[in-house]
Amino acid sequence: MGHIVEKVQEYLEKIEKSDINAYIHVNREKVLKEAENLEKNEKLKKKPLYGKIIAVKSNINIRGYLVSCASKTLENYISPYDATVIKKIKSQGGLIIGMTNMDEFACGSSGETSYYGPTNNPKAEGRIPGGSSSGSAAAVSADLCDMALGSDTGGSIRNPASHCGIVGFKPSYGVVSRQGLCDLAMSFDQIGPLTKNARDALLLTNIIKGKDISDSTTVDTPEFKVWNGEEMKNYRIGIVKEFMEVSDEKIRKRIEMGIEVFRDLNWKVVELNYKYRDLALPTYYLINYVEFFSATRRYDGRRYGYPIEEVCGEEVLRRIMIGKHISEKEFSGKYYKRALQARKIMKKEMLKLFKNVDAIVSPTVPKLPHKLGEKLTPMEMYAYDILTVPANLCGMCAGVVRCGDINGIPVGLQIMGKPFDDEKILNIMIQFEENF
Numbered sequence: 001m002g003h004i005v006e007k008v009q010e011y012l013e014k015i016e017k018s019d020i021n022a023y024i025h026v027n028r029e030k031v032l033k034e035a036e037n038l039e040k041n042e043k044l045k046k047k048p049l050y051g052k053i054i055a056v057k058s059n060i061n062i063r064g065y066l067v068s069c070a071s072k073t074l075e076n077y078i079s080p081y082d083a084t085v086i087k088k089i090k091s092q093g094g095l096i097i098g099m100t101n102m103d104e105f106a107c108g109s110s111g112e113t114s115y116y117g118p119t120n121n122p123k124a125e126g127r128i129p130g131g132s133s134s135g136s137a138a139a140v141s142a143d144l145c146d147m148a149l150g151s152d153t154g155g156s157i158r159n160p161a162s163h164c165g166i167v168g169f170k171p172s173y174g175v176v177s178r179q180g181l182c183d184l185a186m187s188f189d190q191i192g193p194l195t196k197n198a199r200d201a202l203l204l205t206n207i208i209k210g211k212d213i214s215d216s217t218t219v220d221t222p223e224f225k226v227w228n229g230e231e232m233k234n235y236r237i238g239i240v241k242e243f244m245e246v247s248d249e250k251i252r253k254r255i256e257m258g259i260e261v262f263r264d265l266n267w268k269v270v271e272l273n274y275k276y277r278d279l280a281l282p283t284y285y286l287i288n289y290v291e292f293f294s295a296t297r298r299y300d301g302r303r304y305g306y307p308i309e310e311v312c313g314e315e316v317l318r319r320i321m322i323g324k325h326i327s328e329k330e331f332s333g334k335y336y337k338r339a340l341q342a343r344k345i346m347k348k349e350m351l352k353l354f355k356n357v358d359a360i361v362s363p364t365v366p367k368l369p370h371k372l373g374e375k376l377t378p379m380e381m382y383a384y385d386i387l388t389v390p391a392n393l394c395g396m397c398a399g400v401v402r403c404g405d406i407n408g409i410p411v412g413l414q415i416m417g418k419p420f421d422d423e424k425i426l427n428i429m430i431q432f433e434e435n436f
Helices: 003-017 028-040 042-046 084-091 134-141 158-164 198-208 241-245 249-264 277-298 314-327 336-353 378-385 389-393 422-435
Strands: 023-025 053-057 095-100 147-152 167-170 190-195 236-240 268-272 359-363 397-406 409-417
Touching (some): 003 053, 028 095, 053 134, 095 134, 134 147, 134 190, 158 167, 158 409, 167 198, 190 198, 236 241, 249 397, 277 336, 277 378, 336 389
Parallel strands (some): 053 095, 236 268, 236 359
Antiparallel strands (some): 023 095, 147 190, 167 190, 359 409
């Protein structure tokens, strides 16, 4: 028995014993057979992902796996094909171990809206792991895989990465193909990595990125490399006053300690202002509702699954109903079109901030994760996203690295870059992690 089969068996045993509910579907026989075949494949041995065990969020299609989006709607849907990102992972020697838990149809920031029950936070027992990529973040954090894929619509990779004390990266819009992703909101979504360190995040992003003929929004980007510190001299890091102000004082203090790392690297720290912070959530959610309503029209129970409105959970239904309402002719000008205008203004203003800084640094979430089962109003739940949605609204790249903890609960530092500065932001994340 080779080392990959052994490693897979170890992970499978750990998954079976684990009680955090990180996975929805693991096919033991399938993954062991694939591990055996991988060991015999001489061509893949020199590939960068060879022998890496990867977990995948349940809204990304993988042939032969249950792709349920954590909803009763698709509880019987076994995918007949591989998404583009999955083909790329397999071609580079990566091995998929299973499908992870998530908020139902990616609607949520806590991991609690899943039809399969909530995921527990492995680093802060009894608290939410964050969402919507809850299972992927928890699986990496609890060492139930080497790395994972998530999707990020308004913070769904970065929010759980912060809560679970790991690394998460949302690529710029168009860097990674969305073919095979069950979209929540097509103009925001990006697939990205959740990993144990920033170097792995760069490695996995490098594999999954690239132009794809089946996704017209994709662009080509050169190969990402790890830079040495010399190439990053005299960098300027921006701190947006309004992003710091909305965060709990304890989180702010931790982030301020993290910012010292950049000062120690002799980088300049610059204070900035962004006047549209309070527009972020209403603009994001109005567009999100309309795009989600449109995306769910295919779940009508005819070709597969059940009609979504008949079986979905409360949060999914709320978004469908509001999306339907504001898509109607008499309201679309009042809400949706105005949200699109606001988005344009926000992006223009945000890009201005990058004229004299290389990256903007902020907390990832404004508050610590709440206890599982604690009742929050929809608005309180949406407030988790206030610092992450600007990156999606503006098509930027943004990553999260661990920045210590508060009484054992992890806190993540968010590093944002302008569109297509992904390689630079990943390298700033590596610098931060290695000097923290």
